[in-house]
Amino acid sequence: MSIRWNQIQGIVFDAVGTLIEPSPSVALAYVQAAARQGVVVETHVVKERFHHYFRNDEVDDLNGPMATDEVLERRRWRRIVGNVLPDLPNPDRGFEELWDHFSHPQSWRVFSDVAPALDMLEAAGFPMLIASNFDRRLRAVLAGHPEFEGRVEPLLISSEVGFRKPHPNFYEAACDALSLSPSCVLYVGDDPENDVRGPRRAGLSGLLLDRDSRRPDDLPFLPDLHVLLDNLLISGVGVQA
Numbered sequence: 001m002s003i004r005w006n007q008i009q010g011i012v013f014d015a016v017g018t019l020i021e022p023s024p025s026v027a028l029a030y031v032q033a034a035a036r037q038g039v040v041v042e043t044h045v046v047k048e049r050f051h052h053y054f055r056n057d058e059v060d061d062l063n064g065p066m067a068t069d070e071v072l073e074r075r076r077w078r079r080i081v082g083n084v085l086p087d088l089p090n091p092d093r094g095f096e097e098l099w100d101h102f103s104h105p106q107s108w109r110v111f112s113d114v115a116p117a118l119d120m121l122e123a124a125g126f127p128m129l130i131a132s133n134f135d136r137r138l139r140a141v142l143a144g145h146p147e148f149e150g151r152v153e154p155l156l157i158s159s160e161v162g163f164r165k166p167h168p169n170f171y172e173a174a175c176d177a178l179s180l181s182p183s184c185v186l187y188v189g190d191d192p193e194n195d196v197r198g199p200r201r202a203g204l205s206g207l208l209l210d211r212d213s214r215r216p217d218d219l220p221f222l223p224d225l226h227v228l229l230d231n232l233l234i235s236g237v238g239v240q241a
């Protein structure tokens with residue numbers, strides 16, 4: 001399904017992998033946390049474990065699939081850290097240090113195409129919303145980067161909405177925050193399920209930001225944010241569907 005560009009009146013951006021990314025990498029941050037406790041673990045091992053446990057620890061089903069809040073997010077991350085670094089002498093310290101690390105703006109970098117894209121969209125009059133599977137730490141992270149000055153409100157965070165992507169309530173909350181009907185909203189992000197297929201099921205348009213050149217053959221995608229405005233102003237140009 002191609003994007004109906006002429007209907008789009010508002011844009012929702014995912015945060016991690018779309019606007020910002022951990023810097024140093026997640027794997028390196030975990031390796032360093034382990035090293036502070038005298039545990040040597042290889043980066044590629046951390047990377048593989050993180051990938052596995054992050055993907056497989058999306059939910060705390062006691063409250064229903066994809067339900068979340070601040071307590072559940074913290075508990076979830078404690079499990080992930082425990083699984084990725086099982087040999088820490090002091091697992092609580094390891095978790096607390098990593099939880100704190102990722103709460104600081106300086107632990108994240110903003111992709112270079114973000115500021116120009118947001119500037120152009122703002123100038124073109126497109127309402128924008130940042131909406132993320134994250135917890136309240138995201139507010140401080142974004143507030144610490146000038147690229148997001150004046151753009152972090154409204155900000156939609158799954159722990160505050162009560163549901164994680166791809167739960168339909170999350171996308172409904174995004175449309176409500178923009179005061180637009182789903183058919184007028186385009187979701188842009190780096191995750192095929194959370195940012196493209198999930199939004200589509202909820203009646204929005206979804207566009208994959210394919211920064212890693214995965215080139216999915218069944219989804220419309222953009223290589224970066226530079227061409228986003230072109231696509232909004234000139235129907236379909238530059239989008240591979």
Ligand SMILES: [Mg+2]
Pocket residue numbers: 014015016017018189190191
């Ligand atoms: Mg993402």
